Amino acid sequence: MAGNKGKVTIFDVAKAAGVSSSAVSYALNGKPGVSEATRAKVLRVASELGWKPNGAAQSLAESKTRRIGLILGYDPKLLSVEPYMMGLISGLGAELEEHDYSMLVRLSIGEEDERAIIEDWIATGNVDALLLTNLEIGDPRVDLLKEHPTMKALAIADASLTGGLPTLTSDDAAACGMAVQHLYELGHRNIARVAGPEELGHSYIRDAAFSEITSELGIKYRCLHADYTPEAGADATRRLLSVSPRPTAIIYDNDVMALAGESAANQLGVSVPGDLSIMSWDDSFMCTAAHPNITALNRDIVEAGRMAAALMLKLIDGEEVGVVEEPPYHLRARESTGPAPAEA
Amino acid sequence: MAGNKGKVTIFDVAKAAGVSSSAVSYALNGKPGVSEATRAKVLRVASELGWKPNGAAQSLAESKTRRIGLILGYDPKLLSVEPYMMGLISGLGAELEEHDYSMLVRLSIGEEDERAIIEDWIATGNVDALLLTNLEIGDPRVDLLKEHPTMKALAIADASLTGGLPTLTSDDAAACGMAVQHLYELGHRNIARVAGPEELGHSYIRDAAFSEITSELGIKYRCLHADYTPEAGADATRRLLSVSPRPTAIIYDNDVMALAGESAANQLGVSVPGDLSIMSWDDSFMCTAAHPNITALNRDIVEAGRMAAALMLKLIDGEEVGVVEEPPYHLRARESTGPAPAEA
Structure with missing residues (x-):
């Protein structure tokens, strides 16, 4: 990582002290396994070379943890079917590495758990900033963080939902317009939607x-809300x-449900796109x-993750962030959408 | 989280001290924004209630960070197409939360970066244990960690590759046998495989x-190695x-390539399973x-993640781990495999 380049390592200390690198790690971590003489020598050499001290001690000295907090607020089984969060983590990680920052990741089962984790971070200062994702309407986390400005926080959500917190927003309404326009031009006048959970922002x-x-x-427009899983996507499609x-x-509000919906239509003998056009959101590899x-x-989720990391680093440096826009959506027309059938 | 239940929160301190919770967070984090009198009162009440101190200070006192380290060793774009890692993170997180542990996640681009991160963790003690995934044959990380037993490490890999490190292993050879047996019984005598990168364990x-x-x-058996992406899976299928x-x-060695391979066959007019049977590895929602x-x-990746977390916690407690087996593979026969065609 950029931040590690040129840094004094335990191997440099070992070489200069004339001992093994494992002896250095024993000595520096204060563990048994080396003589007191060796320990003293290692500590002296490490100090001479400017080797950096234990991470926790360093955190206290810097009053920075060099960590940002990310809470994955999904059911563990569901989390593994949803490519969005992995894309976001990829982008976050790529940007954070360039600044020698890590992600501290926790998993929450439900709103109460997530609130407890945020309270813990506010109280302990275990992260320098945190990222809020999957905001709900009237989300209590927004108020909690507004009450505690010592904890820097960035929300990824529509700016109308984030109560003035620093926000990375996307123009989802414009994307909805692009989707409907595409179908309208193909002659569709009766469209449906399989959406994510109703309470999500x-x-x-x-x-x-x-x-x-x-x-x-x-x-004509109708909508069913589902939970992003393939089973729910297939079920809503059949209904x-x-x-x-x-x-x-x-x-569909995500690719997993779109793929499952396409298969469900297929199994019912409904041909895509002859009888039914299908569109998805996010545009992952699926x-x-x-x-x-x-x-x-299509949205560039990895890039959104990079932007979110850069914005959190700005917040940590005391800069103002306000509301920043993600890269715009693009509609990728493919085989699954075609002219509306004469009579459905 | 289990570990947060019953713990003294900043809200308890605020109530007992008769101040707002934001005043408590200012006071406890040593930031300006409250009077010295309030700060003194908050610190006294917090101490009386047994509120726990700043995370970094606590780490030094306990000599535990309550973090395990995970390095995601993929290209950021590729990482977001691979459900395996998200499944693993889900399982890890679910188990760690029950013990009030977090994951410290970093992204490495290439072997040198990953080595630098591990060296940094060995030197700084920034995590209590780390997880090694995606081992390569002759992986230099294994030697590095064997030389530095102060850093607890668990490898997820075949035990033949981990040089005696604590290991969570899976019986991949048995799974290969199940796959071949299934196809053999359907009459297939000429099978191919689209594998992951050749250097991976x-x-x-x-x-x-x-x-x-x-x-x-x-x-008759032949094999092409690819990089797990849909493009590579489709290309190898066409070849x-x-x-x-x-x-x-x-x-196929993963679901993403299997799905892309099925589509590629379809586009070539090769019917699945009439002309070609297709099998995948991992069995995600795709x-x-x-x-x-x-x-x-099918393998239970979320459960493997849970097991890995539990084993790392054992290592941190000073217990021996040795080699532990993941839950066994199961073959899930579905529509994509059928009797071999008379003559291909």
Whole structure:
């Protein structure tokens, strides 16, 4: 990592002291395994070379932990099916490494747990800043963090939901417009959507935008909320296709549900895109690996992670952040969307 | 979190001291924003209630950081396409939370970076234990950690590759046997494989096992190595299908390549499973969401993560770990495997 380059290592200390590097690590960590004479020599040489002290001692001296906090707020089984968070972690990590920062990651099962973790971080100063993701509408974490400005926090969410906290926002309403416009131009006048959980902030923003845009264009629109899993995506698809007249297009809030929805349509003998057009959100590898491959609203999640890390580092340095926009969405038209069938 | 339950929080301190919780956080973190009188009162009340001190100070006192280290050793773009690591993180996190431990996560680009991070952790004691994943054959990290037993380390890898380090191992050779047996019983005598990178430990173990088992059964076997991405999976599939006589079954080392391979076959007019059977490894949600859904070697990655966390906590407590086996693989037969075609 950039921050480690040129730093004095235990191998440098070992060489200069004429002992093994394992003797150095015993000596520096205050553990038994080396003689007192060796320990004294190692400590003297380490000090001469400017070797940096124990991480915890260093934290106290710097009053920085060089860690940012990330709470993964999902069910463990669900977390492993959702590529979004891994993309975000990849981007966060890539940027943080360039500044010799680490991520402190915790898993929370539910809102109470997550609040307890944030309170702990506020109280102990165990991280220099934290990232808030998956905001709900009226999210109590926002108030908690506004009451405790000693803890720097960045929210990834629509700015209308973050109560003035520093925010990395995305223009989801514009993306909804692009999706509907694409389908409208293909002749679709009866579209449905399989959304994420209703209480999540971005579901709420998208719900409002889809209702408004479809209403303006005189398009029939219905929506079912699901939990992002393939089972829920397939189930919602079957329900939507059972209604007569059935929708000629379905938009999914994530790729996992879109892929499962495409398979469910296939199993019902509903051909994609002949009978039904399918669109997805996020545009992970699943959209291009699927057959037919899936039209999607592409966002650069890795880049958003990089931006979030850079913004948190600014906050830690005492800079103002305000509201910053993620890179814009792009619509990637692929095989899964086509002209609306004459009569569904 | 279990560890937070019943703990004295800053809200308890605030109530007892008759001040706001934000005043408490200012006071405890030694930041300006409260009067000296308030600060003194808060510190006295906090001490009376047994509130725990700053995380770094606490680390020094306990000589534990309550963190385990995890290095994600992938390209950031690739990391986000691979569900394995997110599954592992989910399991690790779920178990660690029950013991009030966090994960310290860093991203490494290449072997040198990863070595530098491990050296830093050995030198600074920034984590109580670390997890080694994606071992390569002759992996220099194994020697580094054997030389520095002050850093507790657990490897997730075949025990033949970990040089006596504490190891969570899986019986990949047995899984290879199950895969070949399944195809053999369906009449396949010419099978191919799209494997992960050749230098990775588990590719090596599987390469050897597949060669041996197919040779024993008199099955024709060939293998191409790829990098786990959908593009590489599709490309290897097209190459394998271009050879005459073409294989009647392909086994993939991960789900992403299997899904991309199924689509590539489809696009070439090769019907699955009529002309070609397809099998995958890991069995993430993609296997059931695909159409036709994909026969796979199922492993419980979340549970493996839980086991890994529990074993690291044992190491931190000074217990011996040795070699422990992951839950066994199960073959999940689905639509993508069928009888071998008469003549390919």
